[in-house]
Amino acid sequence: MASSSPPFPYETRLDILFPPLEVIDEKAVSASCRHKWYNQTLCQVNDSVVRMGVIEGEYHWHKHDRDDEFFWVVEGCLLIDLEDRTVELAPRQGFVVPKGIVHRTRAPRRTVILMVENAGIIPTGD
Numbered sequence: 001m002a003s004s005s006p007p008f009p010y011e012t013r014l015d016i017l018f019p020p021l022e023v024i025d026e027k028a029v030s031a032s033c034r035h036k037w038y039n040q041t042l043c044q045v046n047d048s049v050v051r052m053g054v055i056e057g058e059y060h061w062h063k064h065d066r067d068d069e070f071f072w073v074v075e076g077c078l079l080i081d082l083e084d085r086t087v088e089l090a091p092r093q094g095f096v097v098p099k100g101i102v103h104r105t106r107a108p109r110r111t112v113i114l115m116v117e118n119a120g121i122i123p124t125g126d
């Protein structure tokens with residue numbers, strides 16, 4: 001019998017919350033979040049999307065074969081584990097994980113991030 005539970009314990013919303021010509025209020029969206037691991041697509045810019053993540057805990061190890069990922073910390077602390085090191089990002093710092101690189105993101109406490117990635121990316125990895 002097939003399980004009805006999601007394959008990952010993350011709340012991922014790929015719908016575009018804000019259309020063009022509308023003010024994007026990231027703080028209001030993140031403040032209303034009650035999930036430990038939440039992604040919401042805020043807007044689309046050409047072939048890319050800007051996603052907001054509210055995270056606490058760790059994501060699984062994964063990679064994206066065809067897409068780079070950009071992470072920008074708004075508040076909190078983001079750890080990006082790579083195979084050979086861990087990158088720690090504070091507010092107002094960003095980092096690009098190139099396509100094909102195995103990585104895992106973690107946050108020791110509630111952290112708000114923005115991500116820029118291809119609109120067709122599979123957030124959980126290829």
